[in-house]
Amino acid sequence: MALLAGDDLDRDKFFKAGHPVIKGSTFDLTIGSIFDAKGDRKVEPYNLKPGEMVQVVSAEEFNLPNNVTGHVTYKTRLTRKGIWALTVGIIDPGWNGPMTTTLFNFSKVEFPVAIGTPFLRVSLFQHKGVHDSLLKTSGLASEYKREVQSDASTVFPRSFLNLDVVASSASKLALKSFNRTAIALIAASAIVFALIQLVITLSPPFVSGWSSDTQLEIEKLNYQIEMLRQEFDSSTQVEMAKLRHQMELQGQDLDTFTQVEVEKVRQEIELLRQDFDNFKNKNLPSDLSTESNEN
Structure with a gap:
C-alpha cells in the first residue's frame, strides 16, 4: 500500500464533482451543505453555539477506483478554534459520493459554519484491486443528502x-x-x-x-x-x-x-x-x- 502524493493527486481521477484543495499529500474537502438539528438546510453561514452540533456534507463527490482507499481526518485548524469533526475514518474503494460529518463546537464562543469552508482532510492509499462484489457505492448524491437531512432532524440532538x-x-x-x-x-x-x-x-x-x-x-x-x-x-x-x-x-x-x-x-x-x-x-x-x- 502506497500513499499518493504530489503529481499523483489528480482531482479528475478521484473526484467527479467539487473542487478539493490539493495539498502535498492530501486533499482538503469543503462544506457543500449544512443541516441543523431540525433538518433545515442552511445557505447562509450558520452560527454554531457552544455545545451545539450540526451536520455537514462535502461539496466534493468521490469517484474512487477499486485500488484506492481514502483516510479522512479533521482539520487541525478547526480544532484549534474549538470545532471538532465527530465522524471521520475510512473511505472504501469504489465510493462515488460525498462525505458527511458532525461538527461539534466545544469552545466558549459561537463559530460561523459556512459553505466553502475546508473541514476535512483526505489521504489516498493505492493498493491491490478489490473485487467488484466488495465495492461500496453511495447511490445518487441527492438521495444521500436527503438521508443525512433526515438523520439530522431525528437522530442527533442539538447539543452534545x-x-x-x-x-x-x-x-x-x-x-x-x-x-x-x-x-x-x-x-x-x-x-x-x-x-x-x-x-x-x-x-x-x-x-x-x-x-x-x-x-x-x-x-x-x-x-x-x-x-x-x-x-x-x-x-x-x-x-x-x-x-x-x-x-x-x-x-x-x-x-x-x-x-x-x-x-x-x-x-x-x-x-x-x-x-x-x-x-x-x-x-x-x-x-x-x-x-x-x-x-
Missing part, C-alpha cells in the same frame, strides 16, 4: 450530551440530598425541644434532679448541629466543584440557582441553632443554662 440538562439535573440532585439531611436533623431537634418543654411544664419539682440528663441531651444536640454544619459545608464544596466543572464545559458560571438554594439550607441550620439558644435561655434554670453556654 445535553450539557445544560446534565448540569441542571446534577444541581437539583445535590440540593435534594442536602435538604434531606438538614430537614431530618431539624425535625429530630424539634421533637427533642418538644419533649424538653413537656417535661419542664409537667414536672417543675423534678427539674433539679433532671438537670444532669438534660445537660447530656443538650450536649448531644449541640454536637449533632455542629456535625451537620461541618458535613453540609464539606459536601457543598465538593458538589459545587462538580457542578462548576459541568457548567464550565459550556461557558456558564455557577452563580445563580445553586448558590441561592445552598444559602437557604444554610440559613435553616443557623435558625435552628438560634431557636435552640433561645429555648435554653427561656426555659432552663439559670445555673443550667449558664453551664450549657460555658460548654
